[in-house]
Amino acid sequence: xxxxxxxxxxxxxxxxxxxxxxxxxxxxxxxxxxxxxxxxxxxxxxxxxxxxxxxxxxxxxxxxxxxxxxxxxxxxxxxxxxxxxxxxxxxxxxxxxxxxxxxxxxxxxxxxxxxxxxxxxxxxxxxxxxxxxxxxxxxxxxxxxxxxxxxxxxxxxxxxxxxxxxxxxxxxxxxxxxxxxxxxxxxxxxxxxxxxxxxxxxxxxxxxxxxxxxxxxxxxxxxxxxxxxxxxxxxxxxxxxxxxxxxxxxxxxxxxxxxxxxxxxxxxxxxxxxxxxxxxxxxxxxxxxxxxxxxxxxxxxxxxxxxxxxxxxxxxxxxxxxxxxxxxxxxxxxxxxxxxxxxxxxxxxxxxxxxxxxxxxxxxxx
Numbered sequence: 321x322x323x324x325x326x327x328x329x330x331x332x333x334x335x336x337x338x339x340x341x342x343x344x345x346x347x348x349x350x351x352x353x354x355x356x357x358x359x360x361x362x363x364x365x366x367x368x369x370x371x372x373x374x375x376x377x378x379x380x381x382x383x384x385x386x387x388x389x390x391x392x393x394x395x396x397x398x399x400x401x402x403x404x405x406x407x408x409x410x411x412x413x414x415x416x417x418x419x420x421x422x423x424x425x426x427x428x429x430x431x432x433x434x435x436x437x438x439x440x441x442x443x444x445x446x447x448x449x450x451x452x453x454x455x456x457x458x459x460x461x462x463x464x465x466x467x468x469x470x471x472x473x474x475x476x477x478x479x480x481x482x483x484x485x486x487x488x489x490x491x492x493x494x495x496x497x498x499x500x501x502x503x504x505x506x507x508x509x510x511x512x513x514x515x516x517x518x519x520x521x522x523x524x525x526x527x528x529x530x531x532x533x534x535x536x537x538x539x540x541x542x543x544x545x546x547x548x549x550x551x552x553x554x555x556x557x558x559x560x561x562x563x564x565x566x567x568x569x570x571x572x573x574x575x576x577x578x579x580x581x582x583x584x585x586x587x588x589x590x591x592x593x594x595x596x597x598x599x600x601x602x603x604x605x606x607x608x609x610x611x612x613x614x615x616x617x618x619x620x621x622x623x624x625x626x627x628x629x630x631x632x633x634x635x636x637x638x639x640x641x642x643x644x645x646x647x648x649x650x651x652x653x654x655x656x657x658x659x660x661x662x663x664x665x666x667x668x669x670x671x672x673x674x675x676x677x678x679x680x681x682x683x684x685x686x
Contacts, residue, residue: 357589358394363653364592365394365425365450396583398427398452399476399515399539399564404436405456408569411436412443414578417569419447421579427564429454429476432494434483437625453479453625455490456515457505459498461526473498473526474515476539476562477505480599481651482606483625484508498526499533506534509602511595513537513562517550524553531557536594539563541583543576560591600656607644607665614669622647644669 350358401407402414409417411428418426426449428440437453444451454477461473475498477490484490486508496504505512512535517523527538540550541563554561563583565576610618644666648657656662 354585357585361394361585361588361592362392364596367650367653392424393422394425394585394588395421395423395579396425396588397423397564397567397579397581398425398454398478398562398583399429399456400426400567400578401430401456401569402428402436402440404433405430406568408571411439414567414569415440415443415447415449415451418578419449421577423449423579425450425452426578427452427454427478429456429564431456431474432458434487434490434625437483441625453481453483457501458495459501460495461498461529463522463525469521471521471526473520473530475501475505475530475535476513476515477510478513478595479508479510480602481625482509482599482603482622484510485602485605487621487624498530502530502533502535506536506598509598509605511536511591511598513539513560515539516566517553518547523550527553527557527559531559536560537562537591541581541587543580560594561587562591596656600652600659603651604661604665607647607662611665611668 397418400414400418402409402411404411407414407430414428415426426440426444428436428451430436432455434453434455437451440451443449457475457477459473459475461471463469463471472495477484490504490508502512512530514527514530514535514537517527517538520526527535535557537560538550538554540546540554540561543565546563551561553559563581565578565580567576567578606621610622648662648666652662
């Protein structure tokens with residue numbers, strides 16, 4: 321075909337254009353609700369990346385997640401495993417793979433252990449990824465009827481950057497009762513989410529019982545789409561809808577890759593609206609314990625999942641107040657930091673000196 325100005329048009333190119341139009345053409349514009357949700361989620365994802373980052377550790381710090389676009393696509397993967405449980409990649413290699421796949425927020429949810437979180441945090445500093453400390457707890461669900469059979473149930477727990485407020489309680493006993501596990505997650509400052517409900521024999525009965533125990537959400541979104549039945553169950557029981565790749569690094573076509581689950585920004589927004597108050601309470605509890613006993617052991621509980629080495633014998637933060645200000649600027653939004661209870665904690669710590677020796681100070685990530 322020859323165009324009106326004399327040049328010969330490429331028919332293949334034109335066909336491709338037509339096919340693109342048939343598949344949807346231009347991107348759909350965000351609704352007002354989606355725009356508001358994206359702004360709120362972005363504020364949390366990029367905490368500490370701008371003014372807070374430069375005022376606390378200087379402009380050369382590379383730990384913070386750096387925002388490069390106003391409406392950048394935010395890819396969350398809230399279910400992954402490393403060699404610390406049954407995965408095939410180290411936590412650092414897992415984070416590197418997530419970065420390569422465009423993931424901005426990753427939750428490492430190894431089975432029954434959080435031992436890989438510190439390594440994942442350190443790797444996240446290099447790749448500009450935000451880490452949500454998590455764990456997938458193996459439990460047993462026992463039906464109330466005699467004829468029922470016990471069934472293994474996995475519960476995902478998502479925590480703030482401080483991790484569980486009572487880590488020692490979470491690390492006790494093996495394969496607890498499912499309802500007890502949900503209660504324990506709630507008591508230690510976590511968000512409890514039922515993993516892969518499609519693998520259960522009687523998901524309705526299990527969801528009903530776990531909701532009574534304090535369940536916050538269920539996995540609904542998968543790389544192969546959103547199973548309508550589980551979305552409806554989430555609506556029926558007032559649960560947030562989440563999802564993740566459940567990546568183990570085995571390879572092969574049967575495994576979903578990191579970042580392959582399309583988690584809508586509205587779903588993430590609902591999750592964070594639920595999680596942030598829970599996490600704030602856990603952070604407050606951990607800081608209050610330090611106020612009561614400003615020991616190195618309690619300081620270690622604050623920085624256990626994210627820290628940056630400082631020279632032995634040097635205390636660049638100077639005192640407890642400066643340390644807490646740094647932590648809060650990285651963990652909480654401006655509105656959350658202005659809470660009267662956090663202000664009181666900072667005031668109490670303003671005269672507490674920290675002689676940490678070789679202890680490590682917190683890094684710039686959750």
